[in-house]
Amino acid sequence: MRALPFAGIVLLGACASAPPPPAPAAQQRLAEAYARGAAATQSANLASAARDYEEARRIARSVEDADALAAAAVNLSIVYQRLGREADAHEALAEVLDRPRYAYPERRLAQAELRRSVLLLAGGNPLEAAAWAQRADARCGACELLPAIGNVRAQVALDTKDFARAAELARAASDSARAKDNRAEAGNALRTLGRARLALGDAPAAGAALEQALQIDHALADPRKILADLTELARVESARGDDAKRRAYFDRAIAVGRALDDPRAVAQLEAEMSNSGRPAPRAEPASERK
Amino acid sequence: MSESIVPPSRFPGLAAKVRAFVIVAVLLPASFMALVAYKQGWLTPHTRVHFVAANALGISKGMPVKLHGFVVGSVTDMRLSQGGVDVELSINSEHVPSIPKDSRARLSRESGVVGAASIDVLPGSASEALAEGDRLGFEPSRGLSEIIDDLRRQMAPAFQELRQVLAQMNRSGEAMPAMMKKLQAEAEKLPETHDAVRKFLHDADRAVAQVGDAAKSADRTAQSARGAVEHVDAQIPALASKLATTLDSLGAASAQLRQTGEEAREALRAARPAIDRSESAVREAGEVVGAVKRVWPISDQFRDAPERTLPIDSAEGRR
Numbered sequence: 001m002r003a004l005p006f007a008g009i010v011l012l013g014a015c016a017s018a019p020p021p022p023a024p025a026a027q028q029r030l031a032e033a034y035a036r037g038a039a040a041t042q043s044a045n046l047a048s049a050a051r052d053y054e055e056a057r058r059i060a061r062s063v064e065d066a067d068a069l070a071a072a073a074v075n076l077s078i079v080y081q082r083l084g085r086e087a088d089a090h091e092a093l094a095e096v097l098d099r100p101r102y103a104y105p106e107r108r109l110a111q112a113e114l115r116r117s118v119l120l121l122a123g124g125n126p127l128e129a130a131a132w133a134q135r136a137d138a139r140c141g142a143c144e145l146l147p148a149i150g151n152v153r154a155q156v157a158l159d160t161k162d163f164a165r166a167a168e169l170a171r172a173a174s175d176s177a178r179a180k181d182n183r184a185e186a187g188n189a190l191r192t193l194g195r196a197r198l199a200l201g202d203a204p205a206a207g208a209a210l211e212q213a214l215q216i217d218h219a220l221a222d223p224r225k226i227l228a229d230l231t232e233l234a235r236v237e238s239a240r241g242d243d244a245k246r247r248a249y250f251d252r253a254i255a256v257g258r259a260l261d262d263p264r265a266v267a268q269l270e271a272e273m274s275n276s277g278r279p280a281p282r283a284e285p286a287s288e289r290k
Numbered sequence: 291m292s293e294s295i296v297p298p299s300r301f302p303g304l305a306a307k308v309r310a311f312v313i314v315a316v317l318l319p320a321s322f323m324a325l326v327a328y329k330q331g332w333l334t335p336h337t338r339v340h341f342v343a344a345n346a347l348g349i350s351k352g353m354p355v356k357l358h359g360f361v362v363g364s365v366t367d368m369r370l371s372q373g374g375v376d377v378e379l380s381i382n383s384e385h386v387p388s389i390p391k392d393s394r395a396r397l398s399r400e401s402g403v404v405g406a407a408s409i410d411v412l413p414g415s416a417s418e419a420l421a422e423g424d425r426l427g428f429e430p431s432r433g434l435s436e437i438i439d440d441l442r443r444q445m446a447p448a449f450q451e452l453r454q455v456l457a458q459m460n461r462s463g464e465a466m467p468a469m470m471k472k473l474q475a476e477a478e479k480l481p482e483t484h485d486a487v488r489k490f491l492h493d494a495d496r497a498v499a500q501v502g503d504a505a506k507s508a509d510r511t512a513q514s515a516r517g518a519v520e521h522v523d524a525q526i527p528a529l530a531s532k533l534a535t536t537l538d539s540l541g542a543a544s545a546q547l548r549q550t551g552e553e554a555r556e557a558l559r560a561a562r563p564a565i566d567r568s569e570s571a572v573r574e575a576g577e578v579v580g581a582v583k584r585v586w587p588i589s590d591q592f593r594d595a596p597e598r599t600l601p602i603d604s605a606e607g608r609r
Contacts, residue, residue, distance in 0.1 A: 034598050041600055071598035078600050114602055121607035129607065151604035188605045225605060 030059045030068055037075060050079045070096045070108035077115045081122065089119055110139040117152050126159040147177035147185035154192045158199070167196035187216035187225060194232055203239040210236060227256045231269065247273065335383040336363065341395045341426040346375040348397050348407055355379050355409045357389060365409060377428075379409065381420075390414040394427040438555050456537050477516050484509055 037052035053075045060068035073092045080089035096104055096112045104112075117132035133152045140146055150173030157166035174189035194210035197203075214229040234249035250273040257266040327333055343349060346368055355363040363381035370376070381389070392414030399405045412429065420426075488509070 031596070035596070038600065068598065074599045074602070078602070078606075081606060108599075111599055111602060118602070118604060118607040145602065148602050148604040152607055155604070155607050184601065184603060184605075188603070191605070228605075228608070 024063075026059055026063045027065075030056055030063075030065065033059065034068075034071070034075075037079075041075075041079060046079050046083050050076065050083065053079060064102065066102035066104050067108060069102065070104045070112060074108070074111045074115055077112075077119065081119060086119065086123060090116070093119070106139055107143065110136045110143060110145055113139065114145055114149055114152065117149075121152060121155055121159070126156040130156045144180055144182070147173050147180060147182050147189065150176055151185055151188045151192060154189065154196070158192060158196055161199075163196045163199040167193055167200065170196055183216050183220060184222070187213045187220065187222075190216065191225070191229060191232065194236070198232070198236055198239060201239075203236050207233065207236045207240075223256055223260050227253055227260065227262075227265065230256065231272075234273070331382075336380040337383045337386045337420070337422050338366070338378055338380055339420060339422070339424045339426055340376055340378045341428040342371060342373045342376050343397075343428045344374045344430060346377075349375070349377055349409070350407075353408060355381060355395075355411060357385060357411045357413070361408075362389075362411070377409075379426075381411075386421075387419045388413075389420040390416040391418045391420055391424060392416040392427075393420065394429050396429040397431045399431075438551075442551070453541075456540060459533070459537070474520075477520075480516055 033052050033056035037049045037056060040046070040049035040052055053072050057069060057072035057076065059065075060072055073096045076092035077089040080086070080092060093112050093116050096109070097116060113132050113136035117129040117136060120126075120129035120132060129152060133149050133156065136145065137149045137153075140149060150169055154166050154169035154173055157163075157169055170189045170193035174186055174193060177183070177186035177189055190209045190213035194206045194213060197206035197209060210229055210233050214226065214233065217225040217229055230249050230253035234246050234253060237243075237246035237249060250269055254266055254269050254273070257269060349365060349368065351365055351368060353365040354361045355365065362385040363379055365377060366380040367378040368375055377395075379395070389411060390413050394412045394414065396410045396412055397407060398410045399407050411426070
């Protein structure tokens with residue numbers, strides 16, 4: 001009977017394991033700042049997200065954590081762009097790409113280069129965007145950024161009116177996104193493919209691609225992309241000459257725009273709908289702006 | 291001497307504390323084991339069925355049992371029986387109602403002859419579902435040796451025809467020298483004919499220069515023809531010899547190829563049980579490691595580091 005307590009203690013001792021060493025305080029604060037920033041971005045509290053990522057960048061600088069610093073720069077470029085602060089978004093990336101103090105990991109550099117190409121494309125500079133996408137592509141190889149890089153290049157081709165090339169690149173980006181199970185980029189690729197096919201005058205193929213994009217964006221529950229898909233589908237029906245369907249798609253797009261509380265997009269869509277199917281000036285940009 | 295025993299006041303209630311400690315010490319590991327058992331599916335009810343296979347080649351304990359490609363159980367036991375090997379399957383009772391009573395079992399591999407082996411349940415058409423202790427029919431699958439035998443059977447006629455063609459070519463080669471000898475004999479008579487013609491022309495009319503020229507031309511042609519025939523005659527025996535050597539080499543290579551194929555088949559047959567065992571061991575090791583990783587005290591050590599960057603969306607490039 002005396003051996004029983006002893007055996008119990010030995011058994012408990014065997015079950016126990018040494019706790020992992022605690023992370024340094026600065027790394028813990030860094031991890032918390034990233035977690036808070038991600039949560040704030042997800043709940044569309046972009047001002048708070050920007051503060052969190054600035055805090056993360058400050059801590060990363062203080063401990064010279066190159067990976068964390070580059071990650072903060074990439075995140076700040078995303079949040080600032082969504083806040084409409086394009087200059088700040090570019091400045092955040094400049095610390096990594098133009099004034100590198102540390103040896104940043106290749107993956108972070110590829111992310112920063114891709115982000116810069118996205119910013120340049122959004123700023124109406126497709127040729128420079130293509131150059132930065134090319135650099136990201138060379139650095140990335142077959143990394144997880146490949147579908148996004150392919151989509152940027154397809155959008156560059158679309159913006160430079162090379163519609164056949166845009167369709168080809170979008171098709172390749174779609175295949176790459178499916179291979180990497182990246183549904184968001186698969187939807188983007190199909191939307192770009194639909195736009196390119198519509199520009200080439202192949203309305204049925206454009207409609208098929210855009211319907212697939214809409215299905216993916218419904219599954220992802222991304223209202224901005226749903227709005228873009230519906231707007232493009234309305235234009236496809238306009239090209240087909242089916243006024244009833246065109247109006248139905250515009251109605252749905254306007255309903256989504258109102259739910260998003262985006263009066264500018266709603267106004268542009270209403271103008272385009274009443275304009276006998278001809279696209280209103282700058283109707284497309286607002287439909288997809290974050 | 292009637293003094294009552296007074297417990298020492300230094301450790302009041304020590305026995306109760308020790309009992310409580312022991313109970314906790316026993317309960318904690320027991321609950322841990324119960325949690326592991328629950329996670330491993332030991333508490334899930336299973337239905338045991340069996341089938342009889344002609345031999346146990348390729349079948350091993352722990353091998354998964356699949357229904358429409360979905361794992362529904364495993365092989366739990368194998369023992370020698372009257373008709374071969376009695377293989378016992380343990381199938382998750384939740385899936386048993388969807389397996390008809392007249393279903394059959396088949397040993398299959400993911401990619402035909404290679405890849406992970408499993409027992410596939412091929413559903414039958416009976417309305418009644420499988421029950422505890424039922425016997426399934428067993429459908430033997432084709433192994434690598436059967437496939438090689440089949441291939442050999444299909445290839446044999448083609449090799450036979452090839453052999454006949456080669457033999458025919460060999461025979462044609464043998465007839466060639468006789469034909470060449472006749473040709474040579476005819477060619478040897480050409481100078482005599484030529485001399486007779488020249489004499490005839492000389493005697494007929496020397497004044498006809500054109501005829502003389504024609505005769506000279508015929509002479510040159512005859513010389514060339516004789517040279518060519520002599521050259522061909524010299525080359526033919528060597529050519530025929532080379533052809534015969536080549537045919538011999540081809541025959542030897544064919545025999546060597548056949549022997550190598552037989553040896554490879556034997557080697558594969560010998561290595562197959564080892565491959566099966568190692569595959570089974572790797573699968574079991576993977577399952578154990580996976581299960582250990584999921585167990586509470588250890589699972590914390592295998593958590594992935596969270597991604598620091600937000601997802602980069604190319605759609606943000608649209609103005």
